[in-house]
Amino acid sequence: MSAQLESNSASENNNNSVKDVRLLLLPDTSSDGNPASVISRSELQKNFIDDLTQTVDVGHVRRKRVWRVPWFILLMCFMQISLHWIANECMQKRLIFKSGWIGEYWRLLTYMLLHSDYYHLGLNICLQCFIGICLEVEQGHCRLAVVYIVGGAAGSLANAWLQPHLLLMGASAGVYAMLGSHVPHLVLNFSQLSHRYARIASLCILFLSDVGFTINHFCQHHNRNPRISLEAHIAGGVAGILCGFIAYRRIRPSTHRAIFV
Numbered sequence: 001m002s003a004q005l006e007s008n009s010a011s012e013n014n015n016n017s018v019k020d021v022r023l024l025l026l027p028d029t030s031s032d033g034n035p036a037s038v039i040s041r042s043e044l045q046k047n048f049i050d051d052l053t054q055t056v057d058v059g060h061v062r063r064k065r066v067w068r069v070p071w072f073i074l075l076m077c078f079m080q081i082s083l084h085w086i087a088n089e090c091m092q093k094r095l096i097f098k099s100g101w102i103g104e105y106w107r108l109l110t111y112m113l114l115h116s117d118y119y120h121l122g123l124n125i126c127l128q129c130f131i132g133i134c135l136e137v138e139q140g141h142c143r144l145a146v147v148y149i150v151g152g153a154a155g156s157l158a159n160a161w162l163q164p165h166l167l168l169m170g171a172s173a174g175v176y177a178m179l180g181s182h183v184p185h186l187v188l189n190f191s192q193l194s195h196r197y198a199r200i201a202s203l204c205i206l207f208l209s210d211v212g213f214t215i216n217h218f219c220q221h222h223n224r225n226p227r228i229s230l231e232a233h234i235a236g237g238v239a240g241i242l243c244g245f246i247a248y249r250r251i252r253p254s255t256h257r258a259i260f261v
Contacts, residue, residue: 070136072145077125083113084121097156097168108156114169124171132178143247151177154239155232162231173232177240184244189251
């Protein structure tokens with residue numbers, strides 16, 4: 001009799017433990033029984049992944065996830081790194097932006113492919129990847145390329161107008177153009193973007209950090225060795241804001257996850 005009672009109690013405890021495991025596997029429900037909070041969190045996580053990926057049908061396999069590739073940013077990084085390795089003094093003189101550029105219009109853009117040293121190159125590579133990859137994924141290659149090129153041209157023209165005696169190299173004008181173009185991108189698509197507040201916070205921190213570094217460089221080194229072209233930075237940022245409102249589009253939910261190849 002006691003053995004039967006022990007077996008019954010053991011089975012009851014086993015059933016309770018199974019029930020507890022099932023309860024742990026079930027989503028948390030609100031008072032009315034709707035798992036709203038869990039669904040909202042899962043949707044946010046899915047939207048963040050879908051910002052960078054696309055599901056396609058391949059053969060008999062449905063919904064295979066494919067990562068989008070930011071071809072323009074990768075191409076610019078490849079060209080900048082390659083030229084830094086192979087460009088000799090003669091090639092740098094042909095590509096750098098300087099006074100007397102009339103008739104040599106390629107200098108308006110090719111200066112963005114040159115950098116003074118590895119620190120300058122690495123900083124701009126990291127910044128343009130951090131700032132531009134999400135923009136290219138969400139807005140497309142051509143739109144980001146237009147913003148980048150317009151910002152670079154605006155930076156060189158501003159330098160030619162305000163500091164015509166100085167040479168100019170580096171991709172900072174294009175980087176600032178992409179940074180400024182986040183403003184129209186967020187204004188046009190604020191409700192469609194995932195982690196939008198985190199984006200705003202990170203961009204503000206990045207911008208304020210660069211402003212602080214520039215102020216410290218002016219105070220400590222009087223903007224020498226190296227000299228920072230504020231004219232190119234400001235012109236690139238303003239051009240990015242204006243060009244973004246013209247070139248960027250509103251992202252529809254149906255086209256937000258369109259793949260760019």
